[in-house]
Amino acid sequence: MGLGLGFLRWTGGLGSGGPASGCWARFRTSNSKADWGTPSIAPASKSVSLGQEILALFTLALAVASVAWTITHEAIFREMQEYCKVQSRKAPTLLQRKFFYLFTCEYCFSHYVSAIFLAMTRFKLLLPDWRGYVISLFALVWVCNFYISVYNRLRLNIKHEHISIKNKHREMETTKPGGRAA
Secondary structure, three states: OOOOOOHEEEEOOOOOOOOOOOOOHHHHHOHHHHHOOEEEEOOOOOOOOOOOOOHHHHHHHHHHHHHHHHHHOOHHHHHHHHHHHHHHHHHHOOHHHHHHOOOHHHHHHHHHHHHHHHHOOOOOOOOOHHHHHHHHHHHHHHHHHHHHHHHHHHHHHHHHHHHHHHHHHHHHHHHHOOOOOO
């Protein structure tokens, strides 16, 4: 077996004592004892392909990124953001400061939003048990923050263009058609 994601899926019934026990039996391609513990790549569900899981991951990440960005940056939550910024610096205990900081950092907040989305959708990546949730949580946070970074960079470029355009308009207004300054 070559390098890849094979180490993420164990087809053997670890500690189960038999080839047809537990949720692992449905992924087994052979009942030979020589195959027990052999790694293979398989989706978390028999009816969902790995490609569909990846598509679901990228789709869920859009929703998580949207919620995390909106709550931590957009004007509709401005009062809450300002209150949380003040409390993250001035709250009396470390635990309170960290709690309020959570609402000012899109990266931090995206972990909790991801956990909520995973609980709502029961999305698991690569493995059908609790490990699938853990893998999907961190994968979802990573993709979500990639989207947030791209969006933030896009907003920064647009803002820079608007400033350049305003400066050019001001420059044109101060100069008369004959090339003389006003």
